[in-house]
Amino acid sequence: MNAMVTLATANVTVVGLGLIGGSLALALRPHVGRVTGVEIDAPTRRLAYAAGAVDVATPHFAAGLAETDVVLLATPSATIARQVGEVAHLRPDGCLVLDVGSSKEVICRAMDQLPAVFQAIGGHPMCGKEESGFAVATADLFQGQTFILCRTARTDEAAEATALALVAALGARPLFLDPRQHDELVSLVSHLPYFLSALLMEQAAQMAATTGEPVYAVSASGFRDTSRLAGSDPDMLRDIARTNGAAIIRRLRDHRERLDALIALLEHGDDAAVRAWLAARQQDYQAYRKEK
Amino acid sequence: MNAMVTLATANVTVVGLGLIGGSLALALRPHVGRVTGVEIDAPTRRLAYAAGAVDVATPHFAAGLAETDVVLLATPSATIARQVGEVAHLRPDGCLVLDVGSSKEVICRAMDQLPAVFQAIGGHPMCGKEESGFAVATADLFQGQTFILCRTARTDEAAEATALALVAALGARPLFLDPRQHDELVSLVSHLPYFLSALLMEQAAQMAATTGEPVYAVSASGFRDTSRLAGSDPDMLRDIARTNGAAIIRRLRDHRERLDALIALLEHGDDAAVRAWLAARQQDYQAYRKEK
Numbered sequence: 001m002n003a004m005v006t007l008a009t010a011n012v013t014v015v016g017l018g019l020i021g022g023s024l025a026l027a028l029r030p031h032v033g034r035v036t037g038v039e040i041d042a043p044t045r046r047l048a049y050a051a052g053a054v055d056v057a058t059p060h061f062a063a064g065l066a067e068t069d070v071v072l073l074a075t076p077s078a079t080i081a082r083q084v085g086e087v088a089h090l091r092p093d094g095c096l097v098l099d100v101g102s103s104k105e106v107i108c109r110a111m112d113q114l115p116a117v118f119q120a121i122g123g124h125p126m127c128g129k130e131e132s133g134f135a136v137a138t139a140d141l142f143q144g145q146t147f148i149l150c151r152t153a154r155t156d157e158a159a160e161a162t163a164l165a166l167v168a169a170l171g172a173r174p175l176f177l178d179p180r181q182h183d184e185l186v187s188l189v190s191h192l193p194y195f196l197s198a199l200l201m202e203q204a205a206q207m208a209a210t211t212g213e214p215v216y217a218v219s220a221s222g223f224r225d226t227s228r229l230a231g232s233d234p235d236m237l238r239d240i241a242r243t244n245g246a247a248i249i250r251r252l253r254d255h256r257e258r259l260d261a262l263i264a265l266l267e268h269g270d271d272a273a274v275r276a277w278l279a280a281r282q283q284d285y286q287a288y289r290k291e292k
Numbered sequence: 293m294n295a296m297v298t299l300a301t302a303n304v305t306v307v308g309l310g311l312i313g314g315s316l317a318l319a320l321r322p323h324v325g326r327v328t329g330v331e332i333d334a335p336t337r338r339l340a341y342a343a344g345a346v347d348v349a350t351p352h353f354a355a356g357l358a359e360t361d362v363v364l365l366a367t368p369s370a371t372i373a374r375q376v377g378e379v380a381h382l383r384p385d386g387c388l389v390l391d392v393g394s395s396k397e398v399i400c401r402a403m404d405q406l407p408a409v410f411q412a413i414g415g416h417p418m419c420g421k422e423e424s425g426f427a428v429a430t431a432d433l434f435q436g437q438t439f440i441l442c443r444t445a446r447t448d449e450a451a452e453a454t455a456l457a458l459v460a461a462l463g464a465r466p467l468f469l470d471p472r473q474h475d476e477l478v479s480l481v482s483h484l485p486y487f488l489s490a491l492l493m494e495q496a497a498q499m500a501a502t503t504g505e506p507v508y509a510v511s512a513s514g515f516r517d518t519s520r521l522a523g524s525d526p527d528m529l530r531d532i533a534r535t536n537g538a539a540i541i542r543r544l545r546d547h548r549e550r551l552d553a554l555i556a557l558l559e560h561g562d563d564a565a566v567r568a569w570l571a572a573r574q575q576d577y578q579a580y581r582k583e584k
Contacts, residue, residue, distance in 0.1 A: 226489055230573045
């Protein structure tokens with residue numbers, strides 16, 4: 001299948017009906033021929049039916065792929081990399097494979113290995129919530145958000161056109177990145193913020209538990225915003241740590257160097273140097289908000 | 293003046309009409325006899341007049357204190373500590389002194405030194421914005437928020453009653469803390485989040501500047517929330533670093549120890565140990581949100 005899939009009539013299979021997969025199904029169903037959901041959790045399948053997210057839902061990967069034109073893999077990244085290989089066996093006639101996993105290098109390298117009869121392109125919508133599961137899925141999750149696309153050895157013009165049509169149907173803005181470049185960038189703007197948030201939460205929770213002080217009563221919106229990501233799904237984060245660990249560790253080491261420099265500045269720096277550092281961070285923030 | 297001040301007829305002077313002082317003036321004016329603003333910046337005085345925040349505004353500290361019953365010091369903490377001493381000279385007949393500075397130990401120790409004719413109590417409303425100045429002040433800033441009160445050697449029952457009436461007029465919830473206890477707690481839930489946010493912003497800005505990569509285009513709501521505090525007023529943060537530096541440095545050192553343990557876990561820990569750490573952070577977050 002090397003022709004461009006016409007999205008309006010395509011059979012689309014979404015594998016994994018969590019926050020992202022469920023939101024994909026909800027958003028895409030009005031724009032495609034049929035949506036099949038593959039989901040091992042029976043209550044989630046019932047929720048997806050009830051919400052009108054899917055025409056059909058099945059716990060069986062093979063059954064869900066049988067007649068599909070487009071497979072959208074929305075499981076954790078390590079699972080996606082494995083499922084890409086399974087698709088090759090289950091659909092020897094080929095189909096279009098897309099994914100929405102957080103780590104792109106491991107997935108795109110698996111896509112490279114697909115037989116030539118397949119088309120494949122990696123994807124990552126830059127949106128999420130600290131809650132997870134179909135219950136918090138919404139059709140407008142991707143609206144106005146960046147949707148990263150990563151070309152693979154199985155990306156031809158037709159696959160790219162279908163992926164762009166899909167991103168447009170979601171209301172998202174496409175951004176093409178190399179998989180390795182993607183993994184470096186998200187380790188900085190997505191994974192590092194999570195780990196800093198989790199470390200802050202750990203520190204506050206331990207003080208609350210060991211001292212009995214009114215830690216949370218004293219906290220306000222600053223703490224709430226900086227700790228929010230600590231509430232993220234641990235299975236998702238474990239998958240991210242497993243599939244993008246090297247980049248994350250580099251970011252954390254970089255953070256430690258900056259932290260040491262900051263401690264030294266606060267301990268030994270003069271007032272003007274401290275103010276200069278603080279003012280530079282405010283300028284960094286303002287430059288970022290000007291751009292985004 | 294050892295009687296309780298009746299707020300409804302009191303002359304209240306707010307010193308410093310920035311975000312917090314301006315919001316105090318706006319919120320209190322309907323509840324008190326008269327509001328005088330002391331503010332050295334002429335455009336800010338004009339804004340405060342135009343917004344109906346003050347009956348009178350003056351650049352002169354002495355003039356603003358001349359006939360006041362209640363002085364509310366809303367300048368940076370180091371300035372407040374100095375101004376407490378100045379009030380003693382300018383108003384030898386005494387008055388009630390309150391403040392809203394971020395660091396309470398340095399201020400409450402200055403209040404302890406006031407002559408016995410004074411009443412004084414430290415305060416700290418736990419709210420703020422990453423923007424500063426009268427332009428972003430609002431009357432409802434304190435609504436539903438925690439307002440910390442710290443007793444001093446000059447706090448008698450009457451002073452406490454007036455402070456509580458003032459907190460009630462703001463719509464805030466009072467919480468009494470020892471000044472040192474306050475400084476420890478805010479170093480954890482307010483100052484540490486700021487510095488982690490600023491370090492994250494520094495790291496992202498440097499990658500954006502040195503590589504030209506689309507760092508901010510890739511970023512989403514997680515980065516936005518965790519970096520927001522980096523936009524805070526550098527003069528306010530410099531003041532906080534100056535007046536609560538020791539506690540902040542202890543928090544940053546604690547953070548570094550946790551960071552080192554996390555890096556070791558990600559490098560050498562098995563999958564189950566990583567997941568256990570991530571799940572514990574989610575539980576910490578859920579326990580915090582259950583309480584607040």
